[in-house]
Amino acid sequence: MATFIDSIDERTQLAGTNHLEVLLFSLGTNDNTGRNEVFGINVFKVREVLNIPEITSAPEMPDGVEGFVSLRGDMVPIINLQKFCNMQSNDEPRILMITEYNTLVQGFLVSAVDTIQRLNWAQVKEPPPLIANQMGGLVTAVSELPDKRLVMIMDVEKVLADAGSFYDETVFDGIHKLNVKQPHTILFADDSNIARKQISKALEHMGVQYITTVNGAEAWRALDKMATKCELENRDITTEIQAVLTDVEMPEMDGYVLTQKIKADPRLQKLPVIMHSSLTALANQNMGKSVGADAYVPKFKPQELADTLESFFDKN
Secondary structure, three states, X not given: OOEOHHHHHHHHHHOOOOEEEEEEEEOOOOOOXXXXXXXXXXXXXXXXXXXXXXXXXXXXXXXXXXXXXXXXXXXXXXXEHXXXXXXXXXXXXXXXXXXXXXXXXXXXXXXXXXXXXXXXXXXXXXXXXXXXXXXXXXXXEEEEOOOOOXXXXXXXXXXXXXXXXXXXXXXXXXXXXXOOOOOOXXXXXXXXXXXXXXXHHHHHHHOOEEXXXXXXXXXXXXXXXXXXXXXXXXXXXXXXXXXXXXXXXXXXXXXXXXXXXHHHOOOOOXXXXXXXXXXOOHHHHHHXXXXXXXXXXXXXXXHHHHHHHHHHHOOO
């Protein structure tokens, strides 16, 4: 079936355009609602789409983890997204999407895949509470397609965290408090609740204060307000905050556009901008550098995040 790796070079041109491309997929018809909803996943994260091979089950797997498949010599865990969404359906999964998040490779069982759709992040919004609650927090954004269907962007980071793929509390053990005279504050933007919790915990271990925002647009409004206040008081923005940490994929305004706006604003351009993403391929890192990011850190590696932040704080 389809493979997506060869088209990465073309998709790197999306940096700074506030667009993304998503692969649309279905989890089948919901027995409770009678609806066959449309979901989306960033094409950058999809390596290939396959017919389902034989799955080897294993004991004591988390709910929703079906087992493993051997893919070109690698053992890949297989996650049933129907089960993670607590969805009752008579439609059995028929397709396996092989994805890569933060160098971790896993397969997602889905009912069907549709087309690749280009979306404008400005038209991608936070999900209404009803949808968010119904999907157990697994939907991070929604957008309307040209044919008027709604596509729900899944918070795959939450899926993987719930499946035990990311981390346990021991990952914070090596993070120490900063040895600095003045407190440090950063602003960070991330639409994933799971990611925000881990970032907050890492910063608390460092003794760093923080301002939380849920997307690039909210982060930009907060930064613009701070910069205006500092300008009126004849202060530099670095007296207010010392760095910005941003996710890449976010509703309304993505991390590339946010970084561009910061680096183009004379009031803000001294601020270090660290991109923090589960898109860790070299192409994505180069995309971050091309829009002015000062560093690019993989998600769910809090020690690496702490070390990177500390290296910038040492310069202030």
